[in-house]
Amino acid sequence: MEESKSGTVRAVDRALDILLCFTDTTDLGLTEIAEKTGLHKSTVFRLLASLEAKGFVTRDSSTEKYKLGFRIWELSVNLSQGDDPATILLPEMERLRDILGETISLYIRDGSERIRIQAVQSKHSIRRVAPIGARLPLYVGASSKVLIAFADMNTQENMINDWKEFIDISAYKDQMAGIRKVGYATSVEEREPGVAAVSAPVFNRSHQLVAALSVSGPLNRLTLENMKDHAGLIIESANRMGNMLR
Amino acid sequence: MEESKSGTVRAVDRALDILLCFTDTTDLGLTEIAEKTGLHKSTVFRLLASLEAKGFVTRDSSTEKYKLGFRIWELSVNLSQGDDPATILLPEMERLRDILGETISLYIRDGSERIRIQAVQSKHSIRRVAPIGARLPLYVGASSKVLIAFADMNTQENMINDWKEFIDISAYKDQMAGIRKVGYATSVEEREPGVAAVSAPVFNRSHQLVAALSVSGPLNRLTLENMKDHAGLIIESANRMGNMLR
DNA sequence: CTAATTGTTTCACATGATGAAACTAAGTTA
DNA sequence: TAACTTAGTTTCATCATGTGAAACAATTAG
Incomplete structure (x- = not known):
């Protein structure tokens, strides 16, 4: 994907790109996310670890696919x-x-x-x-x-x-x-x-x-x-x- | 705030902490966010630049405070x-x-x-x-x-x-x-x-x-x-x- | 007018993020 | 059943990135 914009933090840009993969899909595997974002699977794995730890994505226990986490709902409630x-x-x-x-x-x-x-x-x-x-x-x-x-x-x-x-x-x-x-x-x-x-x-x-x-x-x-x-x-x-x- | 968890990406952890400042507040200044997260103002500034560029936060044009951006709503619509x-x-x-x-x-x-x-x-x-x-x-x-x-x-x-x-x-x-x-x-x-x-x-x-x-x-x-x-x-x-x- | 506060920019440096390679586990195919 | 393929996970050398201290600019408060 695109290189870091001036003044932004590249790792954060990448993590947000991962989140934005979920704007029109509910469930995604790690490899699918890597394909959508153009990032290496090991990079996606680590970025997902951060998103998951903070509750922005979660791992479906039966399908093992990733999906959006509870924090997105929680933040959306507070959109003024x-x-x-x-x-x-x-x-x-x-x-x-x-x-x-x-x-x-x-x-x-x-x-x-x-x-x-x-x-x-x-x-x-x-x-x-x-x-x-x-x-x-x-x-x-x-x-x-x-x-x-x-x-x-x-x-x-x-x-x-x-x-x-x-x-x-x-x-x-x-x-x-x-x-x-x-x-x-x-x-x-x-x-x-x-x-x-x-x-x-x-x-x-x-x-x-x-x-x-x-x-x-x-x-x-x-x-x-x-x-x-x-x-x-x-x-x-x-x-x-x-x-x-x- | 807390140091990086094993296996996560520290900059991403920090950016998500900034987002989570908005779970119970709609408008925040940069210094307020720095205080809430314990991060340096210059660090918050750069992380906010990434969040803003991707539409997760936006700058209110009149108050110049930060608030949640459109992408949060867009993602929440797709919560299954x-x-x-x-x-x-x-x-x-x-x-x-x-x-x-x-x-x-x-x-x-x-x-x-x-x-x-x-x-x-x-x-x-x-x-x-x-x-x-x-x-x-x-x-x-x-x-x-x-x-x-x-x-x-x-x-x-x-x-x-x-x-x-x-x-x-x-x-x-x-x-x-x-x-x-x-x-x-x-x-x-x-x-x-x-x-x-x-x-x-x-x-x-x-x-x-x-x-x-x-x-x-x-x-x-x-x-x-x-x-x-x-x-x-x-x-x-x-x-x-x-x-x-x- | 001065002081304080907030937001922004710069840069040297330390360390964290990266991806290539390898590994493990599960599923598929012959 | 064995071989192959695919998805997910771990490791580690490398270097590019993220950081915060300091300084600056703009605005606000007294």
Whole structure:
């Protein structure tokens, strides 16, 4: 991996790189971590010893794979509310709602589900939407497509493998490739009759997917034509959100 | 602080110690971190440079204090559900409910509120309880007293300072000292008429408070007498929970 | 205005981090 | 069953890195 940045501590940089391997995977072996980080196995072993001793990673007793430890949860509890992405991104979501006049939602993937972590309601629509915190499946909706299409390859393979009995794998992969190409996904009446949605990925500064930004509304306002018209604005807004997250 | 453990990487140990300063504080200056960790300011400065470069801490632009960065949230999202403390501790909560026959709850502190992160309902009571995820104030209830009494001194001072217009500070401090002495807190009809509660602290392996375990029920079953009788069992159960968390 | 405090930079030096090599254990294949 | 492969662990010579003391700059307090 990259050599030490000026002014940083190389061993610490490396240990944090190991932790960051767990942003989209829950279980990893030592050799897998060495491959992901480009570090020697003996180096990874020692750095993991430090992370494990302080509770940042733990060793699963049955699989012997490494996973994130309790301290990550403990620290996350103490993230102040002002730093919560759901709070940081709210003004930009409100700005987008004011421009487009539709309901704006933000979703993250959690295993084989997505969670609605923030929402700004359309001013004129009074239809029901899933409450914040709701867990929804990943096989319907524009944001589900985004959370799969822009996920790492391992996650995509796992989801596709889970669904192999229900989908045309080849057609699904083509659909995901098309979404990556245009940079957004659409859905029409997939989760709810009469409702369409457009969704774009939110990436962090390391170009990793962190959330899906979604605009939804009734079919008479979100036609295929103006979904395409809105896509550029939604992608641009998602990019602005990515820049707001450190 | 302590010298390197056998087989760990000293610089990484130190950087993680810096991160762990944020388990009960949201904002810290460089000198404060140096004091908490016993490290030289120039050492802390360099280690923070690594943590900041990778997004684990960030510098507040107005106060210039350090705070936890976005990556902590991002990693916590990927903690697998099996590692979520609310999941890990559920069997022990069920065991306690089966013994005592009352409603068991687990609370964590978040700023000036507490959050109910897990609950096991009494088998015979059908009274309403706050749903999981509910935010409740910290100035009522046995678990509130525990979350204050066993918090670090800074947190206690901050809460007391917030409430100084509404409480007898001296009496409150005496009450907190008494709770620390016996190891548990009680409340009678503080949040809800006809309901009493007993609460004990859950500490992690570093003896830091992570949650409050609470048993609640109607006054006719939770008299002062049998709250005292139950306290020992509740404390013992909270200790078992602390050992379950890595 | 002066003193104190916090944060930042520099650099000589000691030691800690590294990876190559070897080893152990477990799983896979023929 | 034996041989091979893979993953994880240990050892150690080497040198690059991490450290803290000192000095400096900026800000705050009296």
